[in-house]
Amino acid sequence: QVQLVQSGAEVKKPGSSVKVSCKASGDTFTNYAFSWVRQAPGQGLEWMGKIIPIFGTTNYAQRFLGRVTITAEESTSTAYMELSSLRFEDTAVYYCASETTVLRYFETWGQGTLVTVSS
Amino acid sequence: EIVLTQSPDFQSVTPKEKVTITCRASQSIGSSLHWYQQKPDQSPKLLIKYASQSFSGVPSRFSGSGSGTDFTLTINSLEAEDAATYYCHQSSSLPTFGQGTKLEIK
Numbered sequence: 001q002v003q004l005v006q007s008g009a010e011v012k013k014p015g016s017s018v019k020v021s022c023k024a025s026g027d028t029f030t031n032y033a034f035s036w037v038r039q040a041p042g043q044g045l046e047w048m049g050k051i052i053p054i055f056g057t058t059n060y061a062q063r064f065l066g067r068v069t070i071t072a073e074e075s076t077s078t079a080y081m082e083l084s085s086l087r088f089e090d091t092a093v094y095y096c097a098s099e100t101t102v103l104r105y106f107e108t109w110g111q112g113t114l115v116t117v118s119s
Numbered sequence: 120e121i122v123l124t125q126s127p128d129f130q131s132v133t134p135k136e137k138v139t140i141t142c143r144a145s146q147s148i149g150s151s152l153h154w155y156q157q158k159p160d161q162s163p164k165l166l167i168k169y170a171s172q173s174f175s176g177v178p179s180r181f182s183g184s185g186s187g188t189d190f191t192l193t194i195n196s197l198e199a200e201d202a203a204t205y206y207c208h209q210s211s212s213l214p215t216f217g218q219g220t221k222l223e224i225k
Contacts, residue, residue, distance in 0.1 A: 044219045047213070047214040095162055109162035
């Protein structure tokens with residue numbers, strides 16, 4: 001089973017971009033797909049998109065199309081999520097979560113990264 | 120997009136009580152429905168996969184059932200440590216989550 005460790009908290013200004021990393025260990029990186037899920041303060045879980053590194057394919061939720069880019073670096077077993085044109089309402093904890101390429105449930109979650117958008 | 124609607128949104132329960140949380144999908148998703156538990160300031164944890172399969176290490180008091188559009192998470196003999204918010208998630212198409220059900224222990 002893979003373990004996931006995310007990068008630290010960020011404070012960003014409106015209109016800027018943020019890039020959060022998620023480093024996998026404990027198993028073969030290309031056995032997994034990596035999704036990004038966010039949770040605004042006091043709110044529920046919202047899926048943003050995912051990458052399947054072995055195929056190099058990505059899928060994004062409609063509402064984030066054009067603003068989010070998910071990438072993966074096999075050499076370092078790291079997935080990334082970049083969100084641009086940040087708004088105050090993008091303040092949230094951002095989680096990465098792994099699923100196998102066949103079994104599509106989120107077996108492992110990172111610890112979360114708080115992104116605060118503030119002027 | 121497949122919409123998942125959970126009920127109730129909130130429930131206050133006593134220890135040893137039996138709890139049932141439902142999740143209804145806006146269209147049929149077969150058994151591609153999974154349940155997670157999230158405690159305050161923690162990441163979600165997988166409880167049930169594919170509607171009724173318990174995930175490794177999850178206490179046997181947690182069980183799931185259902186298929187198609189209607190699903191249920193049951194907690195038998197609730198314990199104080201089960202205070203949390205519970206989410207359903209569908210993987211039939213692009214993932215979506217239910218809005219969550221918060222369980223408070225009296």
